[in-house]
Amino acid sequence: MPIYTPPTRDMAFLLHDLMQVETSDIPGYDELDPAFTSAVLAEAGKLAAEVLQPLNAVGDREGCTLENGVVRTPAGFKDAFDQLREGGWTGLDCDPEFGGQGMPHLLGSATGEMFVAANMAFNMYQGLTHGAYSAIFAHGTEAQKAKWLPRLVTCEWTGTMNLTEPHSGTDLGLMRTKAEPQDDGSYKITGTKIFISAGDHDMADNIVHLVLAKIPGGPEGVKGISLFIVPKIMVDDDGKLGAANAVSVGALEHKMGIHGNATCVMNYDGATGYLLGEKHKGMRAMFTMMNEARLGVGVQGLGIAEVAYQNAVAYARERLQGRAVTGAENPDGPADPLIVHPDIRRSLMRQKSFVEGARALTFWAAQLIDRAQRMGDDDAEGMVSLLIPVIKGVQTDRGFDVTVEAQQVFGGHGYIEDNGMSQFARDARIAMIYEGANGIQALDLVGRKLAQDGGKHVMAFFDMVKDFIKDNEGNEDLKAGFLEPLKSASKDLQAAAMYFMQSAAKRPNDALAGAYDFMHLFGHVAIGLMWARMARAAMDKLAAGPDDAAFYETKIATGRYYMAREIPATAMLRARIESGADPVMALDAAAF
Amino acid sequence: MPIYTPPTRDMAFLLHDLMQVETSDIPGYDELDPAFTSAVLAEAGKLAAEVLQPLNAVGDREGCTLENGVVRTPAGFKDAFDQLREGGWTGLDCDPEFGGQGMPHLLGSATGEMFVAANMAFNMYQGLTHGAYSAIFAHGTEAQKAKWLPRLVTCEWTGTMNLTEPHSGTDLGLMRTKAEPQDDGSYKITGTKIFISAGDHDMADNIVHLVLAKIPGGPEGVKGISLFIVPKIMVDDDGKLGAANAVSVGALEHKMGIHGNATCVMNYDGATGYLLGEKHKGMRAMFTMMNEARLGVGVQGLGIAEVAYQNAVAYARERLQGRAVTGAENPDGPADPLIVHPDIRRSLMRQKSFVEGARALTFWAAQLIDRAQRMGDDDAEGMVSLLIPVIKGVQTDRGFDVTVEAQQVFGGHGYIEDNGMSQFARDARIAMIYEGANGIQALDLVGRKLAQDGGKHVMAFFDMVKDFIKDNEGNEDLKAGFLEPLKSASKDLQAAAMYFMQSAAKRPNDALAGAYDFMHLFGHVAIGLMWARMARAAMDKLAAGPDDAAFYETKIATGRYYMAREIPATAMLRARIESGADPVMALDAAAF
Incomplete structure (x- = not known):
């Protein structure tokens, strides 16, 4: 069975050595002292490693079943979900007014990474619920909030998001699901939604579906989409459960991975729904939750890469095969462990440097969300909006790559299902697709976020890189290994952005054809900046002569690897x- | 159900426009005129598309079963195998003395690509048999050849390769399977082998296992390994089947993909085996088949990428989603097809340019094998030995990437199993692992092949690039788009090779830590050379005013894409x- 050790030491480094969260001016951060965060992270890690992780393979093997309209989750899921609930984890960063614990989103992201790493398919049940909570919290009336939120916070009821229809995925304007107004102010929802994660299951008393639909007579396309609350079971004004709503599961999808999550075809046959937010403003309501939701998927890329990496390391230490070219390192054994071989090291360093860099980037983004939400800081909101498509796209692309590389360390033993490495790759694959396929993230970045607020946020990002380099230019330890590669990478990014700006009016396809590479180029600079900051923080700690000097030395060496071997990709991407678009667009569609 | 159109037009271009095989001096190539090759390729393509491909999803879904020691293949496999046999495909490039058709290996690679693309798991049954044929053909006594080959050629009997043991994969020296000499000259084989593809099944009358084992008292490690023929069912001197040998299937492996192939744990309990080749020279015997076997796996990477790409194109043409930024291209429909979008084009061009470049490289290598085998040409043997690890490593790595990219074009519809895109990715994944994991290919390239025969072959490769550039430097159409990027990429490759040479003695880890990137760097230059040659050939054809000018224009445009967008990776890899090795080797093993 795969192992999982919660990376709490690395998280503590980020929170306290790098970000020094306890001294932040963000409301609530003053509570985040090392003793407190380490207690929270340790508890979450324990639940993840001891309860959720052992169920990961079970979920993959058994999957969910649909019989007589009833969806059942794999053995053990319900008990584990109860433990998640009882520990208060489902409402960790929810509003205390509705029963949440009011912790920062930053802490929710940290614990979320561990839950994902331990059991991604399982954690989606609470992840989707959190999304529904956020939507109702942001757009619901006081009565709606009072009615729906408390039990979403506790996950007594879980939530779903219903966007996709068979012919309508990225292009939601093509949607056909109808919402017909009723005399009592409610709507009758009719249509079919597909790919609905956690669409139905046996772990909660009710399911609160958030459904996008069109009110007849409204504007065409995406401007005519509204958002509705559609419960599986009707709830009266006292919160008591009543009759079943006209919602049913048409089928369970058979998927490459995340078998433990019930991905449903949902049929709405005149189901009762309640408008959430304004009429025809459903897309806007979805967008306000998008940063959080997409960060959550970026966390999936990170979390599953971390657990795959950990298992690759364990296997590389234990599997004896071949001898080090520089002389036997296990002379008394029949062979040396895989980890002596430089090509295995190359793979492990690639994995490690991605995971730790992505974690730093994730924590930064989560902090920006807290700053935006708790302080109404528009600059933080703008910066995180810029970073989100990068985080979602890059962390899920590279996260998947890491699972494949980790699987490769196992050789043939990674291809058979017994060792769990195949599942990591199969599960990780979905994160590149859902919540906006990564191509869409790239278009969001280049087509929307770059120019947002007059390009203010991307300029602020460039300034941040420039300032870091300037502030540290006297630091000889950082200079060659970190500052110079970062500077060069940032120059590539700026040049690419400039190229897009110059061709935008005349040749819009240039930016569209380069968007995907730009997203990855941005990712390298962002992760590179994280590594430079982490190296600086580690050097500062080392100067103080800490007990665990090895931890900080490892951090710096891992960063050096990233700067030497990963960040040179920026020149290629540029x-x-x-x-330009010509090489990409040269062919007629018929010529493929 | 996925589609598959045999790429016979592209193959004809390679064979006749690019390679002009019918005028080659290789014995047997004079028969390969366009009418003949097109007839063969069309027939193979028909079998692939009409018989094998419809069984691909069946094989994935049903898998193989083991009951009471009997392995059953999925429904329809046996009939299809009969058709493969009856068409004479299994012996296409085998020696006529033993019932083969005596065609060049080149033609076997071309038909093999189609069989793989249509049904990789199915085609492995004949692929392994071909490997066993080659081993016995090369190392068997006349009596052994007469006894075993004719029925391997027809696939009345199939073959297997037994190398791996639970604790012994890449490091075969750790092997424990024993071969004890008997008075009658045979051996008793005892041990357990794992990951044995096509290890047992119900489609042939007998199975001829080739088993590596150690004769007690022989040299330690790989120098004490011998190769044995171990039939599933004993065969008397008249070729009649007798009693069962002491060989049994311990289990079937549950794998990420290639479910239609029976991957077995094989138990040898004092089974009767016959020495093949010399005592203790088993590794050498395996090595002589390695070029062919590894080329075959490179063909798997290529074939499965081709079929995944074809399906991505079909979906991109048909799925309506969004509008072209430059104006609606399907104004009467609800949306434009995906293929109008530059980011989809980027993905499709990436796929297409890989597949066609890799096919050219594969055909070149197959031709070199023919030249080596049919003419005893040592230079051809040396060149193909150099290219093989590149082809195996790069084509399976990139082939897998292409399946993932093709799957991505489908969005969520690629993640559910119904559309077959998940299967392509899951099946393609194994090719990076077996027949020497790709890290081993990289080490073979850098540690063995580069310096082989005093570096003669790599120098010949560099000369080939240089000569092509020189011979075409007056060609303005080729210059900026092809010759300059090729020159720059080749310079990167030479610099990297030089770097290894200079550090080899003092710092062997530099080469080992860079081997993987070097393999991919080499792949880019080799595929780049193929694209430059193909562009030149297409330009020559265009000058003659052909009927299908669009085909040749597409070829050139696809090459331009590769040179503009793919080959710039060489600078990063360099x-x-x-x-050097320092960033990779900096950490203690305990620090991961």
């Missing part, structure tokens, strides 16, 4: 982008 | 390599 070259691709600057080749 | 930078990584030249950063």
Whole structure:
């Protein structure tokens, strides 16, 4: 069975050595002293490693079943969900007014990473619920909030998001689901939604579906979409459960991975729904939750990469095969462990440097969300909006790559299902697709976020890189290994952005054809900045002569690897982008 | 159900426009005129598309079963195997003395690509048999050849390769399977082998296992390994089947993909085996088949990428989603097809340019094998030995990537199993692992092949690139788009090779830490050379005013894409390599 050790030491480094959260001016952060965060992270880690992780393979093997309209989750899921609930984890960063614990989103992201790493399919049940909570919290009336939120916070009821229809995925304007107004102010919802994660199951008393639909007579396309609350079971004004609503599960999808999550075809046959937010403003309501939701998927890329990496390391230490070229390192054994081999090291360093860099980037984004939500800081909101498509796209692309590389360390033993490495790759694959496929993230970045507020946020990002380099230019330890590669990478990013700006009016396809590479280029600079900051923080700690010097030395060496071997990709990505759209668009559609 | 159109037009271009095989001096190539090759390829394509491909999803879904020691293949496999046999495909490039058709290996690779693309798991049954044929053909006594080959050629009997043991994969020296000499000259084989593809099944009368084992008292490690023929059912001197041998299937493996192939744990309990080749020279015997076997796996990477790409194109043409930024291209429909979007084009061009480049490289390698085998040409043997690890490593890595990219074009519809895109990715994944994991290919390239025969072959490769550039430097159409990027990429490759040479003695880890990137760097230059040659051939054809000018224009445009957007990776790979082993080896094993 795969192992999982919660990366709480690394999280503590980020929170306290790098970000020094307890001294932040964000309301609530003053409570985040090391003793408190370590207690929370340790508890979450324990639940993840001891309860959720052992169920991961079970979920994959058994999957969910649909019989007579009833969906059942794999053995053990219900008990584990009860433990998650009882520990208060489902409402960790929810509003205390509705029963939440009011913790920062930052802490929710940290615990979320561990839950995902331990059991991604399982954690989606609470993840979707959190999304529904956020939507109702942001757009519900006081009565709606009072009615629905408390039991979403506790996960007594879980939530779903219903966007996709068979012919309508990325292009939601094509949606056909109808919402017909009723005399009592409610709506009758009719239509079919597909790919509905956690669409039905046996772990909660009710399911609160958030459904996008069109009110007849409204505007065409995405401007005519409204958002509705559609419960599985009707709830009266006292909160008591009543009759079943006209909602049913048409089928369970058979998927490449996340078998433990019930991905449903949902049929709404005149089901009763309640408008959430304004009429025809459903897309806007979805967008306000998007940063959180997409960060959550970026966390999936990170979390599953972490657990895959941990298992690759364990296998590389234990599997004896071949001898180090520089002389036997296990002379008394029949062979040396895999980890002596430079090509295995290459793979492990690639994995490790991604995971730790992505975690730093995730924590930064979560902190920006807290700053935006708790302080109404528009600059933080703008910066995180810029970073989110990068985090979602890059962390899920590279997160999947890491699972594949970790699987490769196992050789043939990674291809058979017994060791769990295949499941990591199969599960990780979905994160590149849902919550906006990564191509859409790239378009969001280049088509929307770059120019947002007059390009203010991307300029602020560039300034941040420039300032860091300037502030540290006297630091000889950082200079060659960190500052110079970062500077060069940032120059590539700026040049690419400039290229897009110059061709935007005349040749819009240039930016669209280069968007995907730009997203990854941005990711390298963002993760590179994280590594430079982490190296600086580690050097500062080392100067103080800490007990665990090895931890900080490892941190710096891992960063050096990233700067030497990963960040040089920026020049290639820039070259691709600057080749323009012509090589990409040259063929007639018929010529493929 | 996925589609598959045999790429016979592209194959004809390679065979006749690019390679002009019918005028080659290789014995047997004079028969390969366009009418003949097109007839063969069309027939193979028909079998692939009409018989094998419809069984691909069946094989994935049903898998193989083991009951009371009997392995059953999925429904329809046996009939299809009969058709493969009856068409004479299994012996296409086998020696006529033993019932083969005596065709060049080149033609076997071309038909093999189609069989793989249509049904990789199915085609492995004949692929392994071909490997066993080659081993016995190369190392058997006349009596052994007469006894075993004719029925391997027809696939009345199939073959297997038994190398791996639970604790012994890449490091075969750790092997424990024993071969004890008997008075009659045979051996008793005892041990357990794992991951044995096509290890047992119900489609042939007998199975001829080739088993590596140690004769007690022989040299330690790989120098004490011998190769044995171990039939499932004993065969008397007249070729009649007798009693069962002491061989049994311990279990079937549950794998990420290739479910239609029976991957077995094989138990040998004092089974009767016959020495093949010399005592203790089993590894050498395996090595002589390695080029062919590894090329075959490279063909798997290519074939499955081709079929995944074809399905991505079909979906991109048909799925309506969003509008082209430059104006609606399907104004009467509800939306434009995906293929109008530059980011989808980027993905499709990436796929297409890989597949066609890899096919050219594969055909070149197959031709070199023919030249080596049919003419005893040592230079051809040396060149193909150099190319093989590149082909195996790069084509399976990138082939897998292509399946993932093709799957991504489908969005959520690619993640559910119904559309077959998940299967392509899951099946393609194994090719990166077996027949020497790709890290081993990289080590073979850098540690063995580069310096082989005093570096003669790599120098010949560099000369080939240089000569092509020189011979075409007056060609303005080729210059900026092809020759300059090729020159720059080749310079990166030479610099990296030089870097390894200079550090080899003092710092062997530099080469080992850079080997993987070097393999991919080499792949880019080799595929780049193929694209430059193909562009030149297409330009020559266009000058003659052909009927299908669009085909040749597409070829050139696809090549331009590769040179503009893919080959710039060489600078990054060189930078990584030249950063040396330090960033990779800096950590203690305990620090991961």
